[in-house]
Amino acid sequence: MxxxxxxxxxxxxxxxxxxxxxxxxxxxxxxxxxxxxxxxxxxxxxxxxxxxxxxxxxxxxxxxxxxxxxxxxxxxxxxxxxxxxxxxxxxxxxxxxxxxxxxxxxxxxxxxxxxxxxxxxxxxxxxxxxxxxxxxxxxxxxxxxxxxxxxxxxxxxxxxxxxxxxxxxxxxxxxxxxxxxxxxxxxxxxxxxxxxxxxxxxxxxxxxxxxxxxxxxxxxxxxxxxxxxxxxxxxxxxxxxxxxxxxxxxxxxxxxxxxxxxxxxxxxxxxxxxxxxxxxxxxxxxxxxxxxxxxxxxxxxxxxxxxxxxxxxxxxxxxxIGWLNFSLIILLNILGYYVFHSSNSQKANFRKDPASFNQMKSIKTKTGTLLLCDGWWKLSQHINYFGDWIMSWSWCLPTGFNTPLTYFYVIYFGFLLLHRQKRDEDKCRKKYGESWKEYERKVPYKIIPYIY
Structure with a gap:
């Protein structure tokens, strides 16, 4: 050391x-x-x-x-x-x-x-x-x-x-x-x-x-x-x-x-x-x-x-799977990608230029960092994870339902996102203290809006 x-x-x-x-x-x-x-x-x-x-x-x-x-x-x-x-x-x-x-x-x-x-x-x-x-x-x-x-x-x-x-x-x-x-x-x-x-x-x-x-x-x-x-x-x-x-x-x-x-x-x-x-x-x-x-x-x-x-x-x-199911799975993927990409872009732009987001709600921490709790980020603390998980379903559904083997990814990925969310939560609690508690009160859901 x-x-x-x-x-x-x-x-x-x-x-x-x-x-x-x-x-x-x-x-x-x-x-x-x-x-x-x-x-x-x-x-x-x-x-x-x-x-x-x-x-x-x-x-x-x-x-x-x-x-x-x-x-x-x-x-x-x-x-x-x-x-x-x-x-x-x-x-x-x-x-x-x-x-x-x-x-x-x-x-x-x-x-x-x-x-x-x-x-x-x-x-x-x-x-x-x-x-x-x-x-x-x-x-x-x-x-x-x-x-x-x-x-x-x-x-x-x-x-x-x-x-x-x-x-x-x-x-x-x-x-x-x-x-x-x-x-x-x-x-x-x-x-x-x-x-x-x-x-x-x-x-x-x-x-x-x-x-x-x-x-x-x-x-x-x-x-x-x-x-x-x-x-x-x-x-x-x-x-x-x-x-x-x-x-x-x-x-x-x-x-x-x-x-x-x-x-x-x-x-x-x-x-x-x-x-x-x-x-x-x-x-x-x-x-x-x-x-x-x-x-x-x-x-x-x-x-x-x-x-x-x-x-x-x-x-x-x-x-x-037929063209109808083909099209529905593509729409599911587009939905997941939209949530994932749009939420990530909003947070990235907020970090680059917080002043341009002054109309959106945020919490100022003791470190000077701003925690965005509006837009996509009022729905859950990791709304981008939710979009990513939706996309993972679109990769597995084309295989049908003959075996759980092909759904290994969506199950594994769900646990991986939960683990990442827990690690990030522990880090933020230590880093931001009372500001993080206030953030959790305003954004109570971890990943899936209104569920978890």
């Missing part, structure tokens, strides 16, 4: 973590094992052998399937040289493109040492290049696109490789968090890294899982923001497209309504996220959480291989 001198008092730069999230070291160790096994289980429930029978699988069948598919082929899944070459090429080519593609530079939130990190925002160039490459390859190969077939045929090996890669990356950033900085930051804190408030406990397992350093970087390249929106998100897009391509090839050029709809809705979400990456700069993942196994695994494995579950299921279980 180190300190620096201020005008009136000494500030702690890297306070020791007292309250440990996720049940502390024991919980971190459990999740390190449980989460990878969950991703593998979901994959096994959605393959050709079991035809996506999902949660109806008996324990002995799951055990046998795990043994046959994972244990027997352990080396092929985790240490396949070709898969490692492909995965590392994918990861580091995107790193290279992140450096060379044009973009704008923006400042992040102010850190504890008074500085603001610079971030390169080039999502538009990245998506343009990826889309152009896919179109060119489709034309060049007359629609065969062997790269997409390779992805679909090797999903399990790619999944296992990404798990191992996440472990290695987590170890790398953890070790680097103990190395002194080799350059100054505006003349302040010339040799000390800023650690995450929730990952500086001194326990190796817990800090490795949560992420010890807040913003691990190589020179000006930010590892955390890159992993948030590049290798995992774009791989999710490619896995979905590979499922659509698989069905297209096997049926002689036909398109299944449900599979097409899932691709369109999730594809829009991915592209929108990448194109609006500057919004991540104020997200809790970037501003508060350290970068350790939790985020590395979440970005590189959990997102691409569990969020693509609906597409993988629909390849094996094609469903025709």
């Amino acid at each position: 180190s300190v620096r001198s201020g005008d009136k008092k000494t500030k702690i730069l890297n306070p020791i973590t007292i309250e440990k999230d996720f049940g502390g070291p024991i919980g971190a160790a459990f999740l390190t094992i449980f989460l990878p096994l969950t991703t593998i289980f979901l994959h096994l429930c959605c393959n050709e052998k079991y035809l996506a029978q999902g949660l109806s699988l008996e324990f002995n069948k799951v055990k046998d399937l795990f043994y046959d598919e994972v244990i027997v082929n352990f080396k092929e899944n985790f240490f396949n040289e070709r898969i490692w070459l492909v995965y590392c090429s994918w990861f580091f080519i995107l790193v290279f493109l992140d450096f060379i593609l044009p973009g704008k530079h923006l400042k992040g939130v102010e850190l504890r040492d008074g500085t603001k990190l610079s971030y390169k925002i080039n999502g538009l160039a990245m998506m343009g290049l990826l889309a152009s490459t896919l179109i060119a390859r489709f034309i060049q190969t007359n629609g065969e696109m062997p790269e997409l077939s390779f992805i679909y045929d090797n999903i399990l090996s790619l999944l296992c490789t990404s798990i191992f890669f996440s472990i290695l990356l987590s170890c790398f950033v953890y070790i680097c968090s103990y190395l002194p900085l080799m350059m100054s930051k505006n003349g302040i804190n010339t040799n000390e890294r800023i650690l995450a408030a929730g990952g500086n406990s001194g326990n190796v397992i817990f800090d490795w899982f949560m992420g010890r350093e807040l913003n691990p970087r190589i020179l000006t390249w930010d590892i955390k923001l890159y992993c948030e929106l590049r290798p995992g998100m774009l791989l999710w897009l490619l896995i979905n497209i590979s499922c659509l391509h698989k069905h297209y090839i096997e049926t002689g050029g036909k398109l299944n309504q449900s599979l097409l709809l899932v691709n369109l809705l999730q594809g829009f979400y991915i592209v929108d996220g990448v194109l609006n990456e500057e919004g991540c700069l104020s997200m809790i993942d970037i501003t508060t959480d350290g970068f350790g196994f939790m985020l590395a695994f979440g970005d590189l494995t959990w997102v691409p291989f569990t969020y693509s579950l609906q597409s993988r299921y629909l390849v094996l279980n094609p469903i025709q």
